[in-house]
Amino acid sequence: MRPALAETLARSSLFPRLAARLPIGRVGKVFYAFETTGSTQDEIRRLAEAGAPEGTLVVADHQTRGRGRQGRAWLDEPGSSLLLSLLLRPEIPAGTAPQLSLLAAVASADALTGATALPVGIRWPNDLEVRARKVGGILAEASATGEQVSHVVVGIGINVNQTRFPAALARPATSLALEVGRPLDREPLLEALVASLDRWYTRYVREGFAPVREGWCQASVTLGQPVDGGGVTGTAEDLDVDGALLVRTAAGARTRLVAGAFR
Ligand code: BTN
Numbered sequence: 001m002r003p004a005l006a007e008t009l010a011r012s013s014l015f016p017r018l019a020a021r022l023p024i025g026r027v028g029k030v031f032y033a034f035e036t037t038g039s040t041q042d043e044i045r046r047l048a049e050a051g052a053p054e055g056t057l058v059v060a061d062h063q064t065r066g067r068g069r070q071g072r073a074w075l076d077e078p079g080s081s082l083l084l085s086l087l088l089r090p091e092i093p094a095g096t097a098p099q100l101s102l103l104a105a106v107a108s109a110d111a112l113t114g115a116t117a118l119p120v121g122i123r124w125p126n127d128l129e130v131r132a133r134k135v136g137g138i139l140a141e142a143s144a145t146g147e148q149v150s151h152v153v154v155g156i157g158i159n160v161n162q163t164r165f166p167a168a169l170a171r172p173a174t175s176l177a178l179e180v181g182r183p184l185d186r187e188p189l190l191e192a193l194v195a196s197l198d199r200w201y202t203r204y205v206r207e208g209f210a211p212v213r214e215g216w217c218q219a220s221v222t223l224g225q226p227v228d229g230g231g232v233t234g235t236a237e238d239l240d241v242d243g244a245l246l247v248r249t250a251a252g253a254r255t256r257l258v259a260g261a262f263r
Contacts, residue, residue, distance in 0.1 A: 048153065
């Protein structure tokens with residue numbers, strides 16, 4: 001078994017102000033902070049399988065095996081990013097699990113825009129970008145029991161203070177610091193992010209997907225733009241009530257693109 005929360009924090013100077021504020025609503029009754037770990041996703045998965053409660057939060061200063069969507073690696077410079085994973089146990093059908101990754105994107109864009117005044121947009125399904133450069137990403141990994149979701153691990157990586165990026169990235173990258181023109185303190189950003197995740201998730205539990213859908217459409221940089229992926233080429237027109245992207249093809253048909261959420 002992992003060390004108790006107090007022990008973990010006593011050995012770590014990571015984010016002590018956040019630790020003192022937790023839990024924020026549903027998030028962070030259980031909190032682990034690692035100087036270095038393989039992947040916060042794997043830490044949470046282990047905790048989830050051992051019965052950890054909804055809202056369990058794991059953060060790291062550095063990951064040695066961070067992963068992104070579509071089997072890509074997620075690389076970080078130690079001490080420069082926000083790297084976190086959150087355990088959710090929503091009572092929803094398995095087919096609606098991708099809504100949680102859209103929710104995390106909306107909560108992240110909301111928090112980062114509020115904290116930095118930067119125009120943080122969402123590129124389908126859940127990339128976070130500023131001025132057409134990727135500043136963060138979300139990886140939601142769901143598990144189901146039969147037709148119901150048993151848990152979702154929502155992983156978020158935000159480039160905060162990096163000034164250099166690997167040459168061979170799928171899309172041009174940036175960091176919040178590069179965009180605001182000065183280094184940023186990560187802790188207030190993390191606090192804002194956690195509070196926003198709690199707010200948006202609480203709304204989701206009470207009101208369903210509609211508010212998230214509206215938030216996603218407002219922050220989207222994809223709607224009205226050409227899309228080419230998942231076997232679909234056309235123009236993104238809208239987000240469906242269940243979270244699928246509605247795309248108008250060149251032939252005039254409307255087709256649906258669904259974000260993945262299962263490992
Ligand atoms: C993407 O844009 O491809 C998603 C990136 C998700 C990265 C985060 S960092 C914290 C968590 N742990 C991981 O290994 N991945 C996610």
